[in-house]
Amino acid sequence: MENLPILQFEExxxxxxxxxxxxxxxxxxxxxxxxxxxxxxxxxxxxxxxxVGVTQPRRVAAVSVARRVSQELxxxxxxxxxxxxxxxxxxSERTKIKYLTDGVLLRESLSDPELNQYSVIxxxxxxxxxxxxxxxxxxxxxxIKERASNLKVLITSATLDGEKVSKFFSDCPILTVPxxxxxxxxxxxxERPTSYLESSLKTAIDIHIREPEGDVLIxxxxxxxxxxxxxxxxxxxxxxxxxxxxDAIVLPLHGSLPPEMQVRVFSSPPPNCRxxxxxxxxxxxxxxxxxxxxVIDAGYVKQRQYNPSTGMYSLDVVQISKVQANQRAGxxxxxxxxxxxxxxxxRVYQDEFHDVTVPEIQRSSLAGSVLYxxxxxxxxxxxxxxxxxxxxxxxxxxxxxxxxxxxxxxxxNGSILSIGRKMAELPLEPSLSRxxxxxxxxxxxxxxxxxxxxxxxxxxxxxxxxxxxxxKRKHTAxxxxxxxxxxxHIQLLQIYELWDQADYDINWCxxxxxxVRGMKFVRDVRRQLSQIMxxxxxxxLDVRPNDGRKESQQDYKNLRKALCVGYANxxxxxxxxxxxxxxxxxxxxxxxxxxxxxxxxxxEGKLPIYVVYxxxxxxxxxxxxxxxxxxxxxxxxxxxxxxxxxxxxxxxxSGHIGEDTESEILDLxxxxxxxxxxxxxxxxxxxxxxxxxxARKAKK
DNA sequence: GAGCACTGC
Numbered sequence: 001m002e003n004l005p006i007l008q009f010e011e012x013x014x015x016x017x018x019x020x021x022x023x024x025x026x027x028x029x030x031x032x033x034x035x036x037x038x039x040x041x042x043x044x045x046x047x048x049x050x051x052v053g054v055t056q057p058r059r060v061a062a063v064s065v066a067r068r069v070s071q072e073l074x075x076x077x078x079x080x081x082x083x084x085x086x087x088x089x090x091x092s093e094r095t096k097i098k099y100l101t102d103g104v105l106l107r108e109s110l111s112d113p114e115l116n117q118y119s120v121i122x123x124x125x126x127x128x129x130x131x132x133x134x135x136x137x138x139x140x141x142x143x144i145k146e147r148a149s150n151l152k153v154l155i156t157s158a159t160l161d162g163e164k165v166s167k168f169f170s171d172c173p174i175l176t177v178p179x180x181x182x183x184x185x186x187x188x189x190x191e192r193p194t195s196y197l198e199s200s201l202k203t204a205i206d207i208h209i210r211e212p213e214g215d216v217l218i219x220x221x222x223x224x225x226x227x228x229x230x231x232x233x234x235x236x237x238x239x240x241x242x243x244x245x246x247d248a249i250v251l252p253l254h255g256s257l258p259p260e261m262q263v264r265v266f267s268s269p270p271p272n273c274r275x276x277x278x279x280x281x282x283x284x285x286x287x288x289x290x291x292x293x294x295v296i297d298a299g300y301v302k303q304r305q306y307n308p309s310t311g312m313y314s315l316d317v318v319q320i321s322k323v324q325a326n327q328r329a330g331x332x333x334x335x336x337x338x339x340x341x342x343x344x345x346x347r348v349y350q351d352e353f354h355d356v357t358v359p360e361i362q363r364s365s366l367a368g369s370v371l372y373x374x375x376x377x378x379x380x381x382x383x384x385x386x387x388x389x390x391x392x393x394x395x396x397x398x399x400x401x402x403x404x405x406x407x408x409x410x411x412x413n414g415s416i417l418s419i420g421r422k423m424a425e426l427p428l429e430p431s432l433s434r435x436x437x438x439x440x441x442x443x444x445x446x447x448x449x450x451x452x453x454x455x456x457x458x459x460x461x462x463x464x465x466x467x468x469x470x471x472k473r474k475h476t477a478x479x480x481x482x483x484x485x486x487x488x489h490i491q492l493l494q495i496y497e498l499w500d501q502a503d504y505d506i507n508w509c510x511x512x513x514x515x516v517r518g519m520k521f522v523r524d525v526r527r528q529l530s531q532i533m534x535x536x537x538x539x540x541l542d543v544r545p546n547d548g549r550k551e552s553q554q555d556y557k558n559l560r561k562a563l564c565v566g567y568a569n570x571x572x573x574x575x576x577x578x579x580x581x582x583x584x585x586x587x588x589x590x591x592x593x594x595x596x597x598x599x600x601x602x603x604e605g606k607l608p609i610y611v612v613y614x615x616x617x618x619x620x621x622x623x624x625x626x627x628x629x630x631x632x633x634x635x636x637x638x639x640x641x642x643x644x645x646x647x648x649x650x651x652x653x654s655g656h657i658g659e660d661t662e663s664e665i666l667d668l669x670x671x672x673x674x675x676x677x678x679x680x681x682x683x684x685x686x687x688x689x690x691x692x693x694x695a696r697k698a699k700k
Numbered sequence: 701g702a703g704c705a706c707t708g709c
């Protein structure tokens with residue numbers, strides 16, 4: 001600890017902090033900034049007037065750094081030094097240094113917008129530009145003005161974008177603290193390879209034959225490529241002449257690997273054996289593998305992006321940024337000088353790579369963030385003018401406003417409504433928060449809580465999809481409930497209730513091939529949501545899961561109705577002649593029900609006329625993932641509302657005031673559907689759909 | 701009848 005570079009800069013740092021409200025600190029890996037900055041400020045008396053809060057983008061980082069600092073100060077974790085992450089608050093009244101995830105700080109600022117308990121806020125790893133960090137940066141800029149005399153903000157960043165952050169904070173000073181990385185020699189390819197997989201393979205074998213001992217870290221974009229490369233590497237290593245080079249083992253490393261497989265990279269290798277670690281981006285920041293001396297970087301990453309004009313998510317392979325390329329290279333220099341092989345020419349790196357990664361705020365749906373900011377009641381409520389370090393597109397902000405309007409979180413002028421205020425308190429996407437609000441009215445809150453919690457964990461519920469587990473999964477899918485033909489939301493509800501009836505037995509999860517970790521997470525989320533709902537309602541609500549009685553069709557009906565209101569912005573109508581759907585929003589999209597859905601066609605081979613969907617994903621085709629069957633009479637008021645939508649008004653612009661200014665939502669009786677002002681084709685199609693709907697009903 | 705980079709409240 002004595003020789004951490006940052007300690008030599010203590011005087012300089014303190015002097016700068018003393019005279020400036022905001023300071024940017026560029027600290028490379030190994031500088032000790034995460035553990036030492038807070039201690040320096042503590043030593044210099046900054047904890048006398050409040051807490052020093054340090055945000056981290058990841059939970060594990062918040063916990064492990066807090067633990068380290070408490071050890072260095074010789075205090076018990078949770079007393080002078082503590083941490084706060086979701087589901088776990090280990091702080092006390094005595095806490096002076098508090099590590100927390102950026103999401104937790106954001107939640108805290110909802111109840112205390114001035115963050116008065118803090119004397120210093122350090123936004124650590126700000127260069128990662130998580131959605132939450134970006135919002136915090138904007139909020140800090142405002143806070144500094146309001147609390148100029150008694151709040152200090154420190155922002156740590158990577159070399160390449162320190163200037164930008166400084167400019168954002170009125171040219172605040174930048175301090176650079178060197179890291180403790182060893183030099184890494186960079187090699188470029190002459191050309192871009194036609195196959196990055198083959199090229200990685202060849203480079204890896206070259207290293208194995210020519211270079212001295214040291215592990216090799218290879219970056220791939222996803223599980224499929226990792227599995228292919230692992231098996232090819234194993235084949236080639238086996239075919240090398242006996243005794244021509246040292247032994248080697250090949251280890252895959254990615255997020256959907258079960259934890260016990262992930263930790264294999266942390267156990268030390270057998271002597272005289274080289275390890276090849278074939279990893280996704282997880283090895284870029286989240287996990288640090290010791291012993292790596294060689295890095296192979298093909299320059300690609302898989303990134304999820306949101307298209308605000310279609311409302312659709314896609315997962316694309318994109319070129320990494322210079323910051324990412326350097327982060328990857330740095331992985332070779334942690335224990336001794338290393339080498340990084342870039343499978344692209346230096347010219348491509350210089351001219352084509354972006355300096356920094358596109359921040360998350362520019363590739364996500366912003367409905368939740370906009371609602372959050374609206375609920376903070378900032379004096380200038382025009383959300384389109386909020387001061388972001390990197391502004392999201394106006395299209396994206398308008399999309400968010402439109403969504404919030406359709407689910408009654410804001411009115412037609414863009415002002416937050418009381419229901420929206422309550423929604424902002426829930427750590428959920430606005431659609432699900434709205435569903436909970438509505439479900440509480442219909443007496444099915446308990447079921448809605450379960451569905452919301454299940455959807456929050458959905459991706460972690462099922463184990464990886466490697467070929468060996470594939471068949472088993474199909475097999476057990478038969479044993480899981482089927483949603484009673486109301487769709488995936490109802491199935492998720494039924495799954496959780498069965499687990500509840502099994503007394504949360506982990507063997508039940510295993511028998512049904514559900515990830516224990518995922519199901520436990522659902523239980524935690526559900527508990528948290530229940531508590532928040534009780535707090536909002538200021539009374540005790542019935543939130544117990546169904547205790548084994550058979551759920552009636554009426555229960556499902558109420559829940560589906562609540563989902564219809566909550567997902568008013570995610571509604572689709574079936575085509576007349578086939579089972580394709582058309583989304584009902586501003587720009588209609590042609591989509592299909594995802595093949596993994598439990599929803600089945602009826603006797604005539606048709607799917608239901610109206611569904612709501614949890615998510616639109618563009619893979620081989622545009623799909624709706626997780627759908628729920630809705631009824632026409634619930635959908636009609638939403639269509640009415642869609643007609644009145646005026647984005648100009650929502651965003652506080654000077655748009656025309658619509659002729660139809662009533663904001664009342666008409667609850668139309670089933671037999672008297674009058675649709676006015678819709679284009680003719682829409683009207684006749686709705687008419688046709690309605691006839692079919694009534695005919696089906698009559699048949700029953 | 702298709703396919704899941706990584707986080708987080």
